Amino acid sequence: MPKLLIVEDDQELLRHISAWLTSEKYLVESASSGEDALQMLNNFNFDVIVLDWNLSGITGLEVCQKFRKLGGTTPIIFLTGESDIDHKELGLTAGADDYLTKPFHERELSARIKSLLRRAAGLTSNDLTVKGATLDILTRNVKYGERTTRLSPRETSLLEFLMRHTNRFYSSKNLLDSVWPMDSEVSEETVRTCMKTLRHKLTEIELGDLVKTVLRQGYCIESE
Numbered sequence: 001m002p003k004l005l006i007v008e009d010d011q012e013l014l015r016h017i018s019a020w021l022t023s024e025k026y027l028v029e030s031a032s033s034g035e036d037a038l039q040m041l042n043n044f045n046f047d048v049i050v051l052d053w054n055l056s057g058i059t060g061l062e063v064c065q066k067f068r069k070l071g072g073t074t075p076i077i078f079l080t081g082e083s084d085i086d087h088k089e090l091g092l093t094a095g096a097d098d099y100l101t102k103p104f105h106e107r108e109l110s111a112r113i114k115s116l117l118r119r120a121a122g123l124t125s126n127d128l129t130v131k132g133a134t135l136d137i138l139t140r141n142v143k144y145g146e147r148t149t150r151l152s153p154r155e156t157s158l159l160e161f162l163m164r165h166t167n168r169f170y171s172s173k174n175l176l177d178s179v180w181p182m183d184s185e186v187s188e189e190t191v192r193t194c195m196k197t198l199r200h201k202l203t204e205i206e207l208g209d210l211v212k213t214v215l216r217q218g219y220c221i222e223s224e
Helices: 011-023 034-043 060-069 085-094 106-120 153-164 172-179 188-204
Strands: 003-007 027-031 048-052 076-080 098-101 127-130 133-136 141-144 147-150 212-214 218-220
Touching: 003 011, 003 034, 011 027, 011 106, 027 034, 034 048, 034 060, 034 172, 048 060, 048 106, 060 076, 060 085, 076 085, 076 106, 085 098, 098 106, 127 153, 133 153, 147 188, 153 172, 153 188, 172 188, 172 218
Parallel strands: 003 027, 003 048, 048 076, 076 098
Antiparallel strands: 127 133, 133 141, 141 147, 212 218
């Protein structure tokens, strides 16, 4: 199941696009600001980014430029109300792979995403392995030996973050800021609850000690 990041500050359009793409069997994460998008791109891998040009604060164009400057290679589709050739040239020069003018039909967006996925096939790894534990980000399965357990989307994001940032401790506040969208109405208690359910599932496959906890330091996965 391909993993998409949708970046759009029009909440109604964001919900509409996310619902449509979820029905098309994509795993969808969303961000409503450029700052939120850059944070998520720093912490997680995606197969395609659908990026609104006219974001408030950091614009979509700036997000694209910053992401490419940092070495990001994920395909990007710009969404914009501008259709002139100069606008398109600017976006493509900044590093976008495709350009869709509003208003558009959901089927056209889906078709363009599929086209980019075909082009990028085989270039993105969906597995993370640490200390014998393998997380398949798309299926949300964790495998250890012959045992497998399936995680929720948020448990997957939490474990993915810790597996990508081994040997460092993160407090509940750090994880809230890094894993949950900036506009989420959740608290540090939500993080602790998610960690509890994640640990329960990991314990079922003999990985109960994968995530370490140290008082006043936080959570950590050690690479060795």
